[in-house]
Amino acid sequence: MSLRAKTKNSLIAYGFLTPWLIGFFGLVLGPMIASLYLSFTHYNLLNAPQWIGLENYKNMFFDDDNFWDSVHVTAKFVVLSVPTQLLSALLVALLLKKGLKGIGIYRTIYYLPSLLGGSVAIAILWRNMFDSNGLVNSFLSLFGIEGKAWISHPDYALYTLVILSIWQFGASMIIFLAGLKQIPENLYEAAEIDGANKFQSFIHITMPMLSPVIFFNLVMEVIKSLQAFTSAYIISGGTGGPINSTLFYTLYLYQNGFSFFNMGYAAAMAWVLVLVLAIITGILFITSRYWVYYEDGGGK
């Protein structure tokens, strides 16, 4: 290709890329840098940002109990909901894989909560279900158990959100199902000939072959759960209560930025979130060398 034709083609290519380039610089990279700057300032949108150095970060780490509450709540939520959700997804995927008739119907039923779960409507439903006279307690009363006002009790409110998250295992399950389908049947046949039982095939074939998919699901779910917002907002009426028990990190960030107009502080919280996400993802990637098996060899 002549140089001129090449240049012309590059120009056309950049034409196609233009929307993204504008979006990337104007709406992502630019704002990212701006928010890093704002995190060192006092800013309330109406007045010009005032440089205060590390003040926001100092306040956050040493003086703000609410911040630490939100960290604890979010960490607890991630630790409780992600493994349980993935385990349920894996278990059901393994059952469905057995070639049940009507697998499509089950898949639909299991996926529906994932589709609807993030909506305000379902959060409202949850708020009612776990209310003192809600669905859960009338179910428990059938067994003579007296339930609590789960939503308004600081010891239990977070668990209702964990349950809501586990309820949405369907999307992970579909990914697991697809992964299970990719495992060649002849591996199992060979193992059977060698005298392996079901459990051994599971440990030595299914788990390693599925480990990249497990890893993917794990990373995605951790990232998603760390940023959970809507359900906590609706269930606590935007407060993160009772007594901060559902004060998710992003909810507290939102309150700082848009209720208290402490936007510099909100920007600082956002950057801490990015760093934490990066560190957690990094750690997951490093540990993955030891437990994730990639078939094409050479590790990753």
Added chain:
Amino acid sequence: MIVKRRVQKAFVYLFVSLIGILMLYPVLWLLSSSLKPEALIFSQQGLWPKEFTLENYAKGWYVIKDLSFGTFFKNSLFLSSINVIANLISCSMVAYAFARLQFPLKKLWFVCMLGTLMLPVHVTLVPQYAIFHYLDWIDTFLPLTVPKFFATDAFFIFLMVQFIRGIPRDLDESAIMDGCGIFRIYLRIILPLATPVLITTAIFSFIWTWDDFFSQMLYLNTTSNYTVTLGLKLFLDSQGQSAWGPMFAMSILSILPITIIFFLFQKYIVEGIATTGIKG
């Protein structure tokens, strides 16, 4: 042996069915309660209403004075449709460039695009809000739609790049022989062949915009601009726990469109999740 297998299988069926019922029960209960008279919602157990009524729907529809859910549905539908179109156009253009065209700095831009995939929205939130504030766009639909025209949903770009890479290059080459330019190839070959991934993108764009709560709450203030999700929030703001019935009724209506879409396009949704999951 065969009997044992059968019993085992029956147990599996029973187990997965039980979980299925357990999972659907809350949603079915929501539907059933929305059709019950207010007094029966908590007093009558069981899914089948003793007495059917549409009163909750009538009451809920006119949640506040002078405004109905009709307006909210119109707004949600408008936002979702615009975002579907915007994502289809912008993301497919960018994906075509990444998947098929040669240009300087391609690798760098591609890595940048991948980098934004996992970026939490919060890190751009404050400056973006400030930008929209200075443009005087707060309380309009612009902050919720305009960014989509600039391919800010990197996930869809990624999805399309993967798909377009799978389209045989022979087709492009024979088109070039026939004198097709880069743009014609995009329009006449790549886009038609990429229909499945375009449908997946359209579905998820619609659902995500429809369900979005965070940014809609952030940018829309006037009730006449409210979307369905914000309309539901009105119930929580205005009255305490008194009016569950109308709130349930509108909750059901709010999830109806995405449920219908799901049943119509199930194949694309399930495949979309399955394939991106593995290639991610």
